[in-house]
Amino acid sequence: MALQPASHQPASRHLANLLPLTPASAGDFAAFDKVGSVIIVKRGETLFYEGDAADCYFKVASGAVRSCKLLADGRRHIGAFFLAGDFIGINDEESHLFTAEAVSDTTLIRYSRRSFDNLLSEQPALGRCLLRMLCHGLTAAHEQMLLLGRKTAQEKLASFLLIMAERSGGGDAVVLPMTRADIGDYLGLTIETVSRAVSHLKSEGIIQLKSANEVVIRNRALLEAMAEGV
Amino acid sequence: MALQPASHQPASRHLANLLPLTPASAGDFAAFDKVGSVIIVKRGETLFYEGDAADCYFKVASGAVRSCKLLADGRRHIGAFFLAGDFIGINDEESHLFTAEAVSDTTLIRYSRRSFDNLLSEQPALGRCLLRMLCHGLTAAHEQMLLLGRKTAQEKLASFLLIMAERSGGGDAVVLPMTRADIGDYLGLTIETVSRAVSHLKSEGIIQLKSANEVVIRNRALLEAMAEGV
């Protein structure tokens, strides 16, 4: 699907890990904003539940949202964190495939599925943009599977910090809006293991903690090497 | 994207786990067959490497293909097994995102990316079909992330057997064309752990082994319960 010349790929693999659906460029989906309405969800509140009728899609304006899936006995997995600009819930199914909850107070734009689909059929370019977004999501999902299946706790955390750094502008200062529990459920670890991995990176001087959820990357090269399993 | 009335969802979650891209119905992509050429790859041979220019897409006619990613020190992860009817390598990127190798002797249809794209722009319906396929792949990837991040070895194997049973017709007899090493790398386990999980299911009478890679499901209800973490 070389629908358009693909945007140049990120240099190192983990940087591709933008799990949620992000338009390639900011303006790509501007047309959608006209058919959406603004909603606000407070920290911890649920946007929709797994299995709910998927009659709306959402785009994050500010804040953060997590997608959750549960096993029968309550074990939780977070499939993605959605940050400003990310689309949530876009799929071909009748019902939502995960529960979406606000990580922090969040503002979203809600689109009715009907108007979304209408717009899509009117403007073929949007369909191609959507295809690109889905491809990107699939690529990121494969990267995340490698992480979950084969990386150690240290490597998982290193990868996570680099992903978050990349998604929040690419600088060395990273704000983590989610708790350690959220990070654990995203990486397939427990709270304690996440905390120990953070402490370890800190003691090695690879990162610095401004506070529990403000991290500064001090040695990016080493962090990247760790993330790749070197 | 309710592009078309979505096909009814599978009753239980793991059945949705058709990781590779499969057309919703057999005829959906028949148009593509006219622009493809047949190629044969022997067991163990490589179809393409991660990073290769993605100028071709493939569809499996018979046999099986695995997608692999490697970490720096050689740890391997298999992202998907592609069986008859599955499309391989479709993405928006310039280069392939994984290495594709034949699990067994395999016949494929190769499409040049150019003719694939041409066909796509000529027939909008194919684009919608492709969207559905990608959504399906994304759904399956999320399910696999839950498996990799939160399921035990037993639960992983139970899920895997049910996925394979579903993909090979839905009956209780399942042929596994891949080795234990492949299964391990797909589930984020070692060969030995896979083997022990198989032995355990066998000793419980939940499955029966005709040979090392021919399994018969004897107690599907229990296997499904295990897969869901009950």
Place this chain on the structure above:
DNA sequence: CGCCGCATTGAAATTAGTCAATACTCGTGG
């Protein structure tokens, strides 16, 4: 028959998880 690749099984080592105690942060109310 004997070799080779793959699978199984056992025992030891390691990683991450569990349980438990303590510390930090931030907001509220005295």
Place this chain on the structure above:
DNA sequence: CCACGAGTATTGACTAATTTCAATGCGGCG
């Protein structure tokens, strides 16, 4: 302004699951 409390994070000690290492078994093929 400080004390208190709830929620979150850190740290330690112990446990359990999985991996690693090692040996044996099985099946097909020259």
